[in-house]
Amino acid sequence: MPDFALGLAALGRPAYINLGRDGALPADRDVEAMREHCHTVLDAAYEAGVRRVDAARSYGRAEEFLAGWLDSRGRRDVRVSSKWGYAYVGDWRVDADTHEVKEHSRERLGRQWAETRDLLGAHVGLYLVHSLTADSPLFGDLDLLLALGELRDSGVRLGFSTSGPEQAGTVRRALELEVEGRKLFDAVQSTWNVLETSVGPELARAAESGVEVFVKEGLANGRLAVDPPARVRELAGRHGVGPDAVALAAVRAQPWADVVLSGAASADQLRANLAAREVELDPDELTDLAEPPERYWATRASLAWD
Numbered sequence: 357m358p359d360f361a362l363g364l365a366a367l368g369r370p371a372y373i374n375l376g377r378d379g380a381l382p383a384d385r386d387v388e389a390m391r392e393h394c395h396t397v398l399d400a401a402y403e404a405g406v407r408r409v410d411a412a413r414s415y416g417r418a419e420e421f422l423a424g425w426l427d428s429r430g431r432r433d434v435r436v437s438s439k440w441g442y443a444y445v446g447d448w449r450v451d452a453d454t455h456e457v458k459e460h461s462r463e464r465l466g467r468q469w470a471e472t473r474d475l476l477g478a479h480v481g482l483y484l485v486h487s488l489t490a491d492s493p494l495f496g497d498l499d500l501l502l503a504l505g506e507l508r509d510s511g512v513r514l515g516f517s518t519s520g521p522e523q524a525g526t527v528r529r530a531l532e533l534e535v536e537g538r539k540l541f542d543a544v545q546s547t548w549n550v551l552e553t554s555v556g557p558e559l560a561r562a563a564e565s566g567v568e569v570f571v572k573e574g575l576a577n578g579r580l581a582v583d584p585p586a587r588v589r590e591l592a593g594r595h596g597v598g599p600d601a602v603a604l605a606a607v608r609a610q611p612w613a614d615v616v617l618s619g620a621a622s623a624d625q626l627r628a629n630l631a632a633r634e635v636e637l638d639p640d641e642l643t644d645l646a647e648p649p650e651r652y653w654a655t656r657a658s659l660a661w662d
């Protein structure tokens with residue numbers, strides 16, 4: 357079965373778009389309170405056997421918080437993935453007009469990789485392009501592709517995450533990229549949940565070719581925990597778990613999934629998510645709940661940062 361990883365999107369900054377965060381974060385979301393809270397959730401994850409953590413340069417101070425936790429606890433067995441491409445511009449404000457800005461360029465890659473390396477060093481086992489889409493300039497930017505090739509050749513494993521209704525095409529196109537005759541990426545992180553299944557066949561093909569597959573947003577940014585479909589609620593009652601565990605169990609049931617991300621905002625939420633380990637579902641048990649991708653992503657875009 358797939359590993360779980362703790363994603364730090366909701367823990368490294370004061371605002372994110374996950375629903376169901378009421379009461380999960382500190383009442384005062386200043387830097388020190390969020391640092392302590394992040395460390396508490398990381399402790400809970402480690403105690404529960406989770407040995408993977410996923411961060412990004414745009415997750416506020418997530419890399420900084422994670423680096424401090426790794427050093428203070430002396431953890432050497434935690435596998436870290438992080439991402440470049442978005443910059444955090446929210447100025448630690450919940451009500452910021454803009455929280456992050458994307459730019460796929462050689463300059464941003466160089467700057468953000470240096471920042472990640474300075475904080476996390478050898479802990480980083482995988483570095484991903486953040487939120488790659490079919491229209492990203494990366495595909496036609498030879499200088500950027502060569503820089504990525506140099507990073508790959510230095511020993512850094514490379515991957516990419518995807519977003520949007522055209523994820524499947526993006527995955528297919530990105531995995532065809534070669535620099536100097538060698539594949540550029542050997543890992544992908546995509547959104548898949550029972551409401552958005554469109555990328556599934558492409559992730560299956562990726563897994564068959566040896567690519568490591570990470571699944572993010574298995575709870576549809578909290579929608580499947582806060583307002584789950586009736587069948588998810590029914591299964592949750594039958595198994596004695598929350599709807600979040602059922603939704604994540606549906607992800608874990610996919611034979612092509614290697615790593616499932618939990619975006620828990622508290623230790624209690626994390627423990628509830630990890631109850632998915634005890635729920636066995638058939639791979640197609642809930643996939644008929646899927647929405648048209650365009651509708652799913654339009655709904656996601658309408659969610660407020662909080």
